[in-house]
Amino acid sequence: MLFNSADYVLFLPLVLLVYVLLRRAGLRAQNAWMLVASYVFYGWWDWRFLGLLFGTTLNDYLVGLGLERTEKQSRRRGLILLSIGVNLGVLGFFKYYNFFVSSFIEAFAGIGVHLEAPTLKVILPVGISFYTFQALTYTIAVYRREMPAVRDPIGFFAYVAFFPQLVAGPIERARHLLPQFFVPRVIEPEAFASGLRQMLWGFFCKLVVADNCATVVNSIFAQPHLPGSLALLGSVLFAFQIYADFSGYSHIALGTARLFGFELMQNFATPYFSQSHPEFWRRWHISLSSWFRDYVYIPLGGNRTSKPRQAFNLLVTFTLSGLWHGANWTFIVWGVLNGLYVIPRVFIGEPLARVANSPNWLVRVPTVMFRVLFTFALTVLAWIFFRSPTIGGAWKVITEIASRSLFTSPLPVLRSMGLLTTVAYAGLAIAFLLAMEWWQRDKKYALELGDRAALVTWPACAMVFVVTIFFRYTGASLDFIYFQF
Amino acid sequence: MATTPEITSVEMTRSFSWTRLIAQLLIAVVLFVVANVVTYETSGFFEKEHEYQQVVEGIGRHKDVKLIFSGDSHFAVPLNDYLDENAAAPGYSIAAGGDSLRESFAKVRHVLETTRGIDTLILTADPHMFGKGRLESSNRSFADIYFLEAWDRSGLQKNIWSAMLQQVPLFNEDFLQYFRKDLGAMLSHAKTKARGAGDPLAWSRLTDEQRLESAVATGKGDHAGIGDSQVPFGWYQRILDVAREHNVKVIGVRFPVHPGYSGQVSAQKVAELDGWLTAHGVSQIIDLRNELTDPRDFEDEDHLNGTGAAKIVKVLEARLGRRIY
Numbered sequence: 067m068l069f070n071s072a073d074y075v076l077f078l079p080l081v082l083l084v085y086v087l088l089r090r091a092g093l094r095a096q097n098a099w100m101l102v103a104s105y106v107f108y109g110w111w112d113w114r115f116l117g118l119l120f121g122t123t124l125n126d127y128l129v130g131l132g133l134e135r136t137e138k139q140s141r142r143r144g145l146i147l148l149s150i151g152v153n154l155g156v157l158g159f160f161k162y163y164n165f166f167v168s169s170f171i172e173a174f175a176g177i178g179v180h181l182e183a184p185t186l187k188v189i190l191p192v193g194i195s196f197y198t199f200q201a202l203t204y205t206i207a208v209y210r211r212e213m214p215a216v217r218d219p220i221g222f223f224a225y226v227a228f229f230p231q232l233v234a235g236p237i238e239r240a241r242h243l244l245p246q247f248f249v250p251r252v253i254e255p256e257a258f259a260s261g262l263r264q265m266l267w268g269f270f271c272k273l274v275v276a277d278n279c280a281t282v283v284n285s286i287f288a289q290p291h292l293p294g295s296l297a298l299l300g301s302v303l304f305a306f307q308i309y310a311d312f313s314g315y316s317h318i319a320l321g322t323a324r325l326f327g328f329e330l331m332q333n334f335a336t337p338y339f340s341q342s343h344p345e346f347w348r349r350w351h352i353s354l355s356s357w358f359r360d361y362v363y364i365p366l367g368g369n370r371t372s373k374p375r376q377a378f379n380l381l382v383t384f385t386l387s388g389l390w391h392g393a394n395w396t397f398i399v400w401g402v403l404n405g406l407y408v409i410p411r412v413f414i415g416e417p418l419a420r421v422a423n424s425p426n427w428l429v430r431v432p433t434v435m436f437r438v439l440f441t442f443a444l445t446v447l448a449w450i451f452f453r454s455p456t457i458g459g460a461w462k463v464i465t466e467i468a469s470r471s472l473f474t475s476p477l478p479v480l481r482s483m484g485l486l487t488t489v490a491y492a493g494l495a496i497a498f499l500l501a502m503e504w505w506q507r508d509k510k511y512a513l514e515l516g517d518r519a520a521l522v523t524w525p526a527c528a529m530v531f532v533v534t535i536f537f538r539y540t541g542a543s544l545d546f547i548y549f550q551f
Numbered sequence: 552m553a554t555t556p557e558i559t560s561v562e563m564t565r566s567f568s569w570t571r572l573i574a575q576l577l578i579a580v581v582l583f584v585v586a587n588v589v590t591y592e593t594s595g596f597f598e599k600e601h602e603y604q605q606v607v608e609g610i611g612r613h614k615d616v617k618l619i620f621s622g623d624s625h626f627a628v629p630l631n632d633y634l635d636e637n638a639a640a641p642g643y644s645i646a647a648g649g650d651s652l653r654e655s656f657a658k659v660r661h662v663l664e665t666t667r668g669i670d671t672l673i674l675t676a677d678p679h680m681f682g683k684g685r686l687e688s689s690n691r692s693f694a695d696i697y698f699l700e701a702w703d704r705s706g707l708q709k710n711i712w713s714a715m716l717q718q719v720p721l722f723n724e725d726f727l728q729y730f731r732k733d734l735g736a737m738l739s740h741a742k743t744k745a746r747g748a749g750d751p752l753a754w755s756r757l758t759d760e761q762r763l764e765s766a767v768a769t770g771k772g773d774h775a776g777i778g779d780s781q782v783p784f785g786w787y788q789r790i791l792d793v794a795r796e797h798n799v800k801v802i803g804v805r806f807p808v809h810p811g812y813s814g815q816v817s818a819q820k821v822a823e824l825d826g827w828l829t830a831h832g833v834s835q836i837i838d839l840r841n842e843l844t845d846p847r848d849f850e851d852e853d854h855l856n857g858t859g860a861a862k863i864v865k866v867l868e869a870r871l872g873r874r875i876y
Contacts, residue, residue, distance in 0.1 A: 255569045255571070535727075
């Protein structure tokens with residue numbers, strides 16, 4: 067089920083109403099209801115994959131119990147390897163089997179050896195990359211004795227399948243979210259109002275910014291020949307499309323969870339205002355980047371190694387992060403590029419940090435602006451690989467941007483494609499998004515207005531609501547980009 | 552990839568009660584309802600929707616309707632004024648400009664299920680109704696109500712619940728497209744006026760060459776992609792099925808058009824189409840495309856005017872051997 071569907075408009079109040087009514091029946095009843103609702107939410111897309119979700123959850127539940135019951139290290143190691151193997155095995159089979167087989171065949175074909183291996187028509191279950199990673203945080207935490215195993219299967223199954231963040235995150239840590247299933251949840255009016263506002267902001271991001279940008283981006287990237295100016299426009303709009311799409315989803319997820327009395331981790335913190343790439347990665351898809359930090363980068367040695375080794379660890383981590391996004395070389399290049407952006411900081415630190423903090427605004431403002439724009443430009447360059455279906459396609463876009471056609475006007479082409487108005491809407495929406503985020507940059511989301519006067523809160527919410535209603539994209543419903551991961 | 556940013560929340564500091572929240576939500580809901588009512592009452596889009604549905608419901612004011620016309624503007628432009636204003640006429644048109652066969656099906660089913668005594672359906676047999684330009688109609692959401700009424704999701708874009716939500720003016724996607732287009736036109740100070748608006752003889756005042764040029768251009772566009780999609784055939788079949796269920800005879804009719812317009816579809820394509828229509832239950836096909844040639848009978852290349860309507864209805868009455876007007 068999509069958040070931006072009519073089904074969800076019916077589903078959410080119904081689930082919430084029953085959930086509230088079940089308060090007297092106890093926590094277990096509420097958890098059971100959340101579990102049922104989450105399975106319905108997931109099964110709405112394709113019920114056949116409920117078995118997979120159930121199976122991997124059962125495996126992790128049993129592994130958790132097993133880890134608690136044994137002190138024998140070899141047995142514990144076997145159990146954690148079983149959990150990792152099953153989760154990553156399922157993920158690997160559904161997501162990467164065809165990619166690795168075809169890459170293997172192509173590699174051998176390159177040296178003149180022609181191999182044949184079966185490729186399968188595999189449907190990628192929605193959200194598999196998210197819930198397998200989330201389930202792993204549980205078994206690893208129990209293995210590391212950071213938390214006890216959960217005995218109540220209903221609470222545990224509800225944690226893995228928790229519908230607000232099941233299909234596109236945030237990838238929660240068991241230590242953060244799981245305990246919330248076992249303490250009475252009080253829905254406070256402030257939190258409820260805050261949840262509604264965060265959902266509203268999420269819908270604005272998705273329906274107005276992301277979907278209007280998507281219409282333009284999809285048309286531009288479908289063109290066989292792109293002048294540089296159009297390629298640049300498409301790339302910049304894609305940067306905002308993916309940000310608004312994914313952060314929008316996260317805001318709706320966090321807002322929804324808050325209505326039920328749950329608090330999820332923040333996933334985005336105005337990343338496009340970052341002044342460096344390490345900062346960008348502390349602000350972008352926080353739940354995934356911190357997952358890779360905790361479960362890949364630190365186990366590899368993290369910062370407590372030599373600088374060359376740190377650089378190597380970063381490159382490995384970012385490459386794997388790229389691969390996590392999809393079974394395509396373009397994602398791997400995207401990951402490697404981001405790794406290369408971060409690595410210089412290991413050796414040179416933050417050369418402009420002191421100037422960027424200068425008390426003299428004449429020095430500070432231009433420095434900060436330069437750093438923000440430079441970081442954004444590098445980010446857009448990497449996004450081109452993320453968006454393009456092939457590395458060749460991405461390279462073509464980059465060479466066009468670097469050519470003299472960058473200085474031609476994109477307006478005639480946009481007009482002939484009937485996209486001028488949509489570009490105008492997308493541009494205005496982006497400006498509004500950035501203005502709101504700058505205004506509220508120290509908050510978790512742009513409509514976090516609980517501490518402001520009603521005279522500000524009401525007009526701000528009303529304006530976002532009106533803009534969302536009147537300027538949302540109205541074509542065929544567009545899926546959230548991160549559903550494919 | 553180091554640490555999660557430490558962003559402290561300063562929210563939730565003000566005292567806040569459920570009563571206050573509910574009161575605020577109620578105010579928001581009331582405002583939303585008011586906004587919807589205002590939108591519905593003032594928007595040209597919903598005025599069009601109202602007119603569209605009024606044409607269908609207007610059949611209730613005609614006591615002895617035996618025969619109904621269903622199709623697009625080729626029927627609607629000449630007939631809806633001429634025929635529907637005569638309450639004693641046994642013929643009635645539920646056609647609407649821009650309708651595809653999906654909308655025709657929805658309305659025919661509604662009318663046959665709510666009106667007694669209808670024995671004949673004059674259904675468009677125009678080739679352009681099977682072209683790619685009629686896969687999606689601008690009247691789509693106007694006809695959703697008839698699918699909802701029949702609890703039939705087959706004609707709805709998503710599902711019944713989604714279509715119900717679309718009935719809320721501010722959630723209606725077609726209205727938003729109309730609104731945005733209107734806003735764009737207003738901002739660019741564009742004024743659109745149909746050729747000959749207010750002058751029924753405007754078409755006849757053009758030269759032969761001008762009429763031919765216009766007819767060829769329109770004909771080419773309208774007849775593109777005929778038969779490429781099976782969707783229109785599926786809807787046509789459903790109209791025939793619903794007519795059969797109600798023991799209603801279906802006659803396929805094509806109204807007069809400029810030869811430059813009809814010349815944009817080959818005789819072979821038309822013959823193939825006729826073959827399909829008769830094989831699937833159309834009892835008779837009456838092709839009147841070349842029946843009238845005087846430009847004074849036309850509003851434009853493919854629509855008759857009031858004068859043409861009166862003439863063609865007489866021709867049709869003669870062919871069918873029964874009264875329509």
